[in-house]
Amino acid sequence: MESATAHPDVQTICVVIAAKNAADTIATAVRSALHEALVSEVVVVDDGSSDDTAGAARSVDDGSGRLQIISLEKNQGPSAARNRAIAASSAPLIAILDADDFFFPGRFEPMLALGDWDMLADNIAFISDPAAALPPEKFESRARTISLIEFVEGNISERGKPRGETGFLKPIIRRSFLDAHRLRYDEGLRLGEDYDLYLRALAKGARYKVIEHCGYGAVVRADSLSSRHRTHDLKTLYEADEAILSDPLLPTQARAVITRHRDHIRERYEHRAFLDTKSNSGIVAAASYMFGRPQFLPYVAQAILLDKMEARRGGPVPVATPHAMRYLLAGVPAAADPAAVQK
Known part of the structure; x- marks a missing residue:
């Protein structure tokens, strides 16, 4: 795999993973991040785990020197853990990866082909079993802008219906924008910390784009922290x-x-x-x-x-979803490769 360091004009990415008691899932998350050539840093913050989260993360270190593991003695919450990772890193772009999620191979190249953004998100595939996940469908990398109003509306839920889609997006963020506006996660929040940071960025004029290309795999779990x-x-x-x-x-x-x-x-x-x-x-x-x-x-x-x-x-009515994979955004399938068609 060719490293982005061979191309000094390409901005590299720090992947931030806040983890608590994630020994069963953290290896998949870390491995997927280290697989990406544009990732120059992976910072795992073990947020006061009682299991061997740090050891599980360390077990998939690829020897490239990109993996850093920070262990906090006491749980401080996802906001504090992410701020700690941001402070310990230097890459110009920051990507958040939840400890039980993963990146599909080649996530970032179609994203970084775009310009004029401060936050940039891609499509998400929701799955129940990452071990059985197939490669995502190839969608066109068409971009659109998300306004502050659309973003907030996407975070207002209604009983019995899925939350608005924009609430799940996982954007890359420019460190320079966060620094210029003195923005970091609010460490008093243990719920909605991403929403709050992105909203404050939008209120400061952040340009937020999203593309239909799918590179993020979100594992649907009934016992997630947010639930x-x-x-x-x-x-x-x-x-x-x-x-x-x-x-x-x-x-x-x-x-x-x-x-x-x-x-x-x-x-x-x-x-x-x-x-x-x-x-x-x-x-x-x-x-x-x-x-x-x-x-x-x-x-x-x-x-x-x-x-x-x-x-x-007998409980809330489940929202019907495909058993294998559901996409957050309705994408337009990418045009077939002419060479493949000729074959």
Whole structure:
């Protein structure tokens, strides 16, 4: 494999992997990152794991000197782990890879053929078994721009439906843009930390592009960290929106859509807070809590009713997806190779 260091005009990439108790999956993630010629650094931050995550990552070191493993004694959360990796690296481009996901071979070349961007994402394939994953379909590398409004709308979910697609994108980010605007992950967030960073970048004028080419494999797991968030995590997330809304220079349309997202997260928080209060202190205390927030009472009442209906059906209705692979973006198949057609 020819290294990007042989071409000094090509910007190289640091792949950041924050990992906690990921010994079963981290090797696949690290191996896929080291396979990419444009990757000059892979920084794994073992965030206070109780298993041998660091050892599993080290077991697939290819000897190129690109792999760095940082072990934190105590868990500090994904934001702090990613900031630590960014600080320990120097490549001009930063790519985030979740510890249970992987890159398909050749992810970055079609992406870096494009210019005029500060964040650049590609298509994602959702799969349940990475060991059985086939090569992704070849799509045209057509690019489009994602606005702040489209990005935020893609992070507003609705019960029984998939979250808006833009919430899952995994962009490459220019380090120079982050440094120029003093942007890093908010270490108070353990939920929605990517959303918050990308939103703050967009609010600073980041140019965000996405292409249909698929290079990221996202493993769908019922026990993912995002599916086990705490009530407090929802509170810190809507407060992060409020911090952005405090900017008096925020355009009107941006303010409106961020307000919608904040209210959406606040409603979810109030539902969870009601249930926590009921569990810890009883129904009287929970009712008192809720009547002190009458504006959220209709949402909480509806959410409780839907919960009961789902329980009677045996749980939430699963969203139908293909068994093998589902693509985040509907891409246009790439034109066939003329030489292959002639054969």
